[in-house]
Amino acid sequence: MSKTVNLTWRGHSCFKLEQDGFSIVVDPYKDGKVPGLSDLRDTANRIICSHSHDDHGYVEAITYQETEQENPFQLTMIACPHDDEGGTKRGMNMIHVFDNGELRIAHFGDIGCPLNEKQKEMLGSLDVVMVPVGGFYTMEPDGIEAMLEELNPTVVIPMHYRTESFGFPVIGTLDDFLKYRSDVVRYETNTLQLTPGMPRQTAVLKYLG
Template sequence: MMKLTWLGHSCFKAECEEGSVVLDPFEPGSVPGCRDIQEEADLVLCSHEHHDHGYRAGVKLTGRECPIQVTGLQSFHDGEQGARRGPNVIHILEGGGVKAAHFGDIGCMPAPEQIEALQGCDVVMVPVGGFYTVGPEEAKKIVDAVGPRVVIPMHYRGDAFGFDVLGTVDEYLDICGRWVRYEGASIEITPDMPRHTAVLQYE
């Protein structure tokens, strides 16, 4: 089992028996409506160095070695080979018998060899708000190509949080198929979960 907790925007904490990882922490005050990141984990990973994804200082490291297996896939923040917004790293985590992928600020379709590496993912965290990243339709194409059991949308605008230029999660839900709105910010991922989109609540 791997527990994923949404900390707002594109920031997640992944926890399993082996260890813990925080992905894409944002600088204080950088994302409207989101509280400052103050977490403790074995490892912190950032998809790129923009202020709303690369605030490593928000995570206190335990000093323990993190045995969660991490694979980074180099991609782009835009559809022009990074010419507009630079590089982006897709992080694949394997721990607790679960394979998870965090797409960061992906702005284009991953390359065929990256899609191959992403096969077998139990869960993916993918941006759906558009403008800075892929939008709903592009996100769905990525999801369809990877074929995860669970999809967690991120990097979108809610009623009380997020950048004004981003779309809402509803635009993705309209096209994604089966979805479930969870009561809280956390979800426990197991390899036998039914296929669905999981809408977590920012708390």
Template sequence: MTVTWLGHACFLLEQDGYRIVVDPYTGVPGYPALELEAHGVYCSHGHFDHSYTDGVTLLPGRESPFSVKEVPSFHDGEEGALRGENTIRVFSAGDVRVCHLGDLGHLLSEKQAEAVGRCDVLLVPVGGTFTVDAAGAKAVCDALRPRIVVPMHYRHAPFGLEKVSGVEDFLALWPQGTVQRLPGSSFTYLAKEGGETTAPVVLVPRYPA
């Protein structure tokens, strides 16, 4: 499966020519307007920076190689009282499982972690204020034990919401040698790369690519 970071919390997932866009944004400082084509689009919640479906033109329907599992969660640590609900989604195709946490605002319960299940690639918000912060994101990673971690929803001037933090605080929580900065915005994860691992690899896509 090919994973492409399109900025903020927006990703393109591709398997066998089938394209899924997750959390398309609008109105996020620095990032250009989205003009995408995909067979499917998913939004973790209804806020403007995660639900701009007008930026995605749907391609003709065809059979999807993806299965999608949804896990209910919240946008804050007060069971949604501050910012509402959030949907975690696990996209599975070709024996690869990619989990997009959306705007998760709290640590996962044991039940939620079990519902997510095996996680090859974890797309996790790290910027705080509207989501878990660096320490909270690391705790979620420790609970889910993915093979690959990709941080999202952070400020890297001039890109990103002004009230969220950068990615460096999150990266500083990982052992030396764990973090790899990619030369571009995409990577491909193959099922044969699986197997037991004790320490995830943290991939930081480059934007703009």
């Protein structure tokens, strides 16, 4: 029987992954930090941050829960700069890859420059990726698209962008990125069930607070 991962977008770059009763929250943001987003509150068995900036590393928003349930994911962490100057402007960022034996799911945090060969080797073959698409603090949309063309994941989930109702004013809109994609699927929910054999798509989830 295939393993199903329930993925929930909590806004900005924050996601919750759940499988077999085990939950992980990635990149929780600080209250009031991201314009237009409600204060974040959730629970998880593990909290992971790509870096310590307030819009990605506010672990206080998440209530940690002890569990005897085994973590179903093998975790790979890949360091990369948060900027295009080797990290001298904004520090370093961590890409996290979650592997449950059937799916490899990557959260790219605030990746700031193209991947090198070693990083691509560590990423391996990816099924699902969560990538920042708003630029300014991260790689610009055309750079993200070039990376995706090379990595060729099945499912692309945009994050870290601006709409009329939320997001940093200096970053780009979702449409600035979607113009590169021909397989866009828009959901009226903030959750997506990830399974082996999913159809190829750029999945746009809805922010529900």
